[in-house]
Amino acid sequence: MPTYRAPLRDFDFVLRDFLKIDTLRHLPGFEEVTPDLIAAVLEGGGKLCEDVLFPANAPGDAKGCTYANGTVTTPTGYKDAHRAFVAGGWNGLSFAPEYGGQGLPRVLAECFGEMSMSANLAYTTYPGLAAGAAEAISKHGSPEQKATYMPKLVAGEWGGTMNLTEPHCGTDLGLIRTKAEPQADGSYRITGTKIFISAGEHDLTANIIHLVLARIVGAPAGTRGISLFIVPKFLLDADGTPGRRNGVRCGSIEHKMGIKGSATCVMNYEDATGYLLGEKHKGMRAMFTMMNSARLAVGVQGLALSEIAYQNAAHYAKERRQGRALKGAAEPDHAADPIIVHPDVRRMLLTMRAFNEGARALAAWVGLNLDLAHKHPDPRARRDADDLVALLTPVIKAYFTDFGYECVNTGQQCFGGSGYIVETGMEQFVRDARISQIYEGANGIQALDLVGRKLPQGMGRLLRQFFHPVDRFIQANANDPALADYVRPLAKSFARLQQATAWIGEQGLRDPNQAGAAASDYLKLFALVAMAYIWAQMAEVANEKLANGADDKRFYQAKLATARFFMERLLPETSSLLSKLTSGAGNLMALDAADF
């Protein structure tokens, strides 16, 4: 049976030492948010994840959701988990107090998110979608809509959904057929079928607030004719309580590879009453605000599952005795040595560890910038932070989930044959992690978003929010011998990223297929450089701590060892990525479609 421990020590390092999180207190509304408060919140959150969410994880996979006559029953343990989640106010962690939220920083919600998704990814889809719906309503809703829906969604007492996909369209939402007919009272009648709707129906909440993309009758074709609607499962009575059932019904749930405790629903809308959210025909834009934070959260899923896979693999490698160290018996009193004596087992563990710790810090940096983008008094600083978040969102979504999936598989590999057996739990992590590469925009789409939208945006304005600080860091530390082993590889890989960026700028302008052909390799190259930038800074912090005689010497020494591993064993891939992407589109486009 697998175990889970909240990585509180590492969160403390990331927030306090690396991000210097006490600077958050300069932002309006965060005056009371001390590093100690943050640590206490994470400790409480970690306890919920370890003691309540995690125990429901494996049973939830074994049982899955069940469907009958339009209703969905979640697995045993989910209702209790949700009660505890709501009671602790975890759903509203970073929502404004005016809606019943705790008003805490988003970076904190991001860290809690990692833990909850490590502990029980399938369950977190329910509160996650409620929070997503709340965010969309908070940004695009009328004052009345906010008052009506926000408190319940923020509390987690009601669920929420995002209804985009239809059988014939996923990525290409311009093809949406679900229609909205205007009614005399200002509402709309929604009719159509949506598929792959996470948390579309379940037994955890008294109501479910569906956000539905549909085309108002007579609207222009394509994405410019799509609007967003609020469609509650139960229409609200005058006093705001759920009353009459609306014309929306779950037709079936999917049988999936993993996240079996998360209901993936076919939703049938038949003359359902819907209320326009935001402006007519501007539904795509409104939905994107929801999708961007969802993409960051999905990225963190890759980290979350890699973390729990690492914890269990490391534990197993220290316990499992098999064979002898290559240099001779390490523990001659035992019949065999623990397999962690083997360099190749350590290579697997360090791959996961270097990813997890680097990704955790990178995600927290982006989380901090989300707070700056929302709260900083200076509009220029808000825009800068927002630019950085926009730039890194597709990078985090795709790289964290692709490499996180590799890491989860690596953790499973450390177990040998036992890793393939259900009871060990590792194979569930693999099956659960797999979806994160697919949903919220498959990773190939993220790469196109980076190359096709984020790079050219504002004549490279977004890019500068990342390139400039990296450049400054390299300049500032180029001559520090204590950092040379980290800064030199960073500089080398950053040069490759600059070269790749210039290549795409030049070639892609002439032929968009060149940019498309380079996109996935470019995203990975970008991500590795971002990770190297984070690791080099963490090495700097660890050096300082050790120089200042920190108590927890071994922790900082391990940081340096892991930083070195990252630079020497993961970062070198940037060289082959550059070769691949500059080989051009010719080798992809030559073959006729019929010859595939």
Next chain:
Amino acid sequence: MPTYRAPLRDFDFVLRDFLKIDTLRHLPGFEEVTPDLIAAVLEGGGKLCEDVLFPANAPGDAKGCTYANGTVTTPTGYKDAHRAFVAGGWNGLSFAPEYGGQGLPRVLAECFGEMSMSANLAYTTYPGLAAGAAEAISKHGSPEQKATYMPKLVAGEWGGTMNLTEPHCGTDLGLIRTKAEPQADGSYRITGTKIFISAGEHDLTANIIHLVLARIVGAPAGTRGISLFIVPKFLLDADGTPGRRNGVRCGSIEHKMGIKGSATCVMNYEDATGYLLGEKHKGMRAMFTMMNSARLAVGVQGLALSEIAYQNAAHYAKERRQGRALKGAAEPDHAADPIIVHPDVRRMLLTMRAFNEGARALAAWVGLNLDLAHKHPDPRARRDADDLVALLTPVIKAYFTDFGYECVNTGQQCFGGSGYIVETGMEQFVRDARISQIYEGANGIQALDLVGRKLPQGMGRLLRQFFHPVDRFIQANANDPALADYVRPLAKSFARLQQATAWIGEQGLRDPNQAGAAASDYLKLFALVAMAYIWAQMAEVANEKLANGADDKRFYQAKLATARFFMERLLPETSSLLSKLTSGAGNLMALDAADF
């Protein structure tokens, strides 16, 4: 629902054009084996795979095996499949006619193996293990043992197993506790528990011949005290028919991530009657003859699942319409273009295709060398061929299954959300493929086998069987402008491989941890160069065919396009692999085990 088509056209290319398979007829016993006969056999085999094995694949996954009171029931359809398999003589394809086999070349059995494992991997474990047991008995059995067991195993009328693993030992078989007590009649009483025994119990055959590793009472400790025993499920009556039940019983079956139609058994031996196979205390060596061909077969599983994943992904990419080509609508009459217009979708498909076609040819080359090793009249030629097979076995086992698994996941990715749904079939391929990286020696063990055993063996004698022909090919074609785009990258990556080999030779001698730290990256580097060597030769063949006005022009043009893709988009990884492996063991061994 997925589909499967036997890749007969490509087999024809590999066998006839690339391997010049008609040279096989110079080997004694293969005088009648014409290329046309081979093609006819593969066509018949392909039909069985398409029409009988494949239809039982998805239902077998859904139902799995069931266990009750020591018996195992295989999924619906497996019995019919097995009847057809036995009736067609497919189990004995390359076994000697004296045992009822068809006496056909091993390379042919290897090609048929790919198809059957594409069609239904879980099912093939049953005949596969019968064939493995037959091979071990044919090599190590007494004349009487051969006469008793071979015909039934070769026919597939009886099943077979390999019993190695025990709860406390998998890789480290020196720890085996199962004991064998000599009896007055020359037999042994076997007592112990074995786990993870594929096909250990089932309802497909009238008897199951277990090959069991055990320690004769009083034998030396470690692997040098282990012997191999034949333990039939039913002891044979005087006339050779299964009679009294032996003291072996299946205690339970495992719940696994995939290959659910393959029973993975806990086998309890209690005073079971066993017969020594081969010499006392030489059981490990005997088992290894079985394991080596099993390792090749497991390698081909990675290819087999990548092939079926590719076929379905390519089909989907041509059918699924979503969005527009980056350069503007490719098919303006439709609401959207098929997604195969996108360079990134093509990158995914070509990755799978370049792997599949290269791996198929590489596996067939090794299969041909198996035939040469067994049948060539010149002992030196036999040894050379055997050396090449021994060298490439761990490379194929680990690289084909690691990269094959990546490809199966890539195929699933092409489907977007639908790929995560059970009914599409792609997720089963992922779950089934995963085991091949783990069983028959986890891939990290394969890397150690390559670096620790195969490289130093005979002072590099094995290595020369690969390095010399690659070198000769590069020399011979260095100045051919028509081949420059293939030979130049091959030469560059081969130089990297030579550099890495020298590094390991030098560093590994001083410190075995250096070799261990380099092993996995070295194996992948080796595999990429082997694939490049195969692809460059296939490009040469395709060039010749086109120059000679071949009818099937598009087929050969597609070969060239795929060869180019391999050279420009997969082979460049050799540069980063070289950097990684020459970074040394320091970055792996620095961290104390307790700090993981």
